Amino acid sequence: MRTVGIIVEYNPFHNGHHYHLQESLKITNSDAVVAVMSGHFLQRGEPALLNKWTRAEMALRGGCDVVIELPVAYSAQAAEWFAYGAAALLEATGVVDALCFGSEAGDIAPLRRVARLLAHEPDAFAALMADELRTGVSYPAAYSGAVRRFMADAGDPEAAAFPFEQPNNTLGLHYLLALERLGSAIEPFSLRREKAGYAQTSITDAQIASATAIRKLVAESASPVSAAPFVPASTLELLMRDHALGRGRNGWEQYAPQLFHKLVTESANALGRYQEINEGLEHRIKRMLPELESARFEPLLERLKTKRYTRTKLQRALLAILLGHDKDMLSAERLRTGVRYLRVLGYSPRGRELLKRMRTSAALPIVNSAAGVAEHDPYLMLDVQATSAYALGWPNATPRDLFRDYYEKPVTIE
Template structure:
């Protein structure tokens, strides 16, 4: 059974994701899909619209066979560590033959050439990064410019002109860097992103919209019904189901009180101990809070933003405060050690057969819950579930500790739906 790995958030699973999944199976000539999916908090420092078990069900009904969780220690990181954690999990399964990711360019050639040259962090590239960061550019902008200049010096004009600054191209490069650094035999492929940009908020196609636009549509309307043209029937069904019980509108607005309590009750020194809080941001936070016109996340973000501190970086920093993620626990030296377990969130009937193979070939223990396994990153995942549940006013004790109670999501073959 040839298997392709996907790295996803599915926030929520939409028609564009379904297209990518089907194309991934086709171009890699695979029979099954293993998806590494972020849990309750995501790569740009945002809460997920829906909990990880609902999104797992969306993934399975949309065509995935096994869904494993990318720990929150990696799922909320910038591209380098997000990509490293996800690729390392795919490698650790022992059953993944190919990796297929979406990209704006749809061309893997320049990405692979850059990844081979940068995998072992040449000193010349480090100097270019330092020079570019010294101009006051944000890290993503500095990285793209340093890559351009490095490849120009290497005589690769095509790679130097490649749009590395585009979000999916950036992520793709870091997936390839991770494959190189891990010495993985997984074969990479890419599918061009079509009809909607990564964070495009406007809808310009009758069937394809970005997850950002779909979330905006869902959060601003009284019902998720408006998302119907852009998502498979199974996704709409699950959006409506969670909406009916008051659990289908996850956003930063749900977590403002939790966040502001920590910001005002902790000292600048305590805030400075959290991951992503750097360059005096802790003091800027303390200075900004009393001057806010209203206690909303958006108001705080607007007052904090600078050229260096982009919205995404600030969201990640504030999320670290909310979740209590320390600099020590998420230091590069710790992240480089990797994940010590594979947490299964769900599987299809075909996925059950794949899991039997994984239990023989996997390089890490395979877990069905957070119980009976002691690991600091698994503990962070359980804490993230509790924090996410506290965003809902009617949360009960079982909601706070679902990681210890819930079994993996399973579906029947008839539950899958087509676009």
């Protein structure tokens, strides 16, 4: 059974995702799909619209066969570590033959040439990166600028002209870098992203819209039914179900009270120990707090933003504070060692067969719940804590909701 791996957030699963999934099977000549999916908090430093079990069910009903959770230690990181954690999980399954990701360009050849040259971080690239950062631009802008200059110096004008600054192209490069660094035999493929950009808020097609636009539509409408033209029927059904339970519109403002409690009760030095808090950001935060007119997330974010501190970087930094993610625990040295388990969130009948194979082929233990495991694995404990923090954003959370990782079995479909 040839198997393709995909790396997803499904926030929520929509028609564009369904297209990507079906085309991934086709161009890789695969029979099954293993999806590595972010849990409750995402790469841009945001809470997911819906909880991870609902999104796993969306994935399975949309055509995935096994859904594996990308731990929050990686899911809320910048592109390098998000990609590395996800690729390492696909590699560890022992059953994934190909990786297919979407990109704005759809052209994988220049990305592969760059990945081969940059995989082991040559000194010349590090010097270019430092030079770009000295100009005061954001880290993503500095990275794309340094890549262009490095590839121009390497005599590859096609790669030097490649639009690395586009978000899916950036992630694609980091997936390839991760495969190179892992020495993986997984074969990479890329599909061109069509009709809706990654963070496009406007809707310009009758059936395809970005997840960002769909979330905006859901937030501004009385009912998720407004998303119907842009999502499969199964996604709409699950959106309606969670909406009826008061759990279908999770966003940052629901977590503002928890966040502000930490911001006002911890010193600048204490804030400085959290992941992504650097270059004096902790002092900037403390200075801004008395100037705010309300204890809401958006006004805080707007006041903190600068050319260097982009919205995404700030969201990840504030999320690290909310979740208590310590710099030492999530250091590059620790992240490089990779995840120590494969947490299964759901599977299909075909996925059940894949899991049987994985029990002999996987390089890591397969975990179906946190019970009896989390206390011995600090990264799995971070996922348990993330679930508790996420559930506290619901108006009617129960103790069982807070500790659902210990009780919930993987989602299955027939």
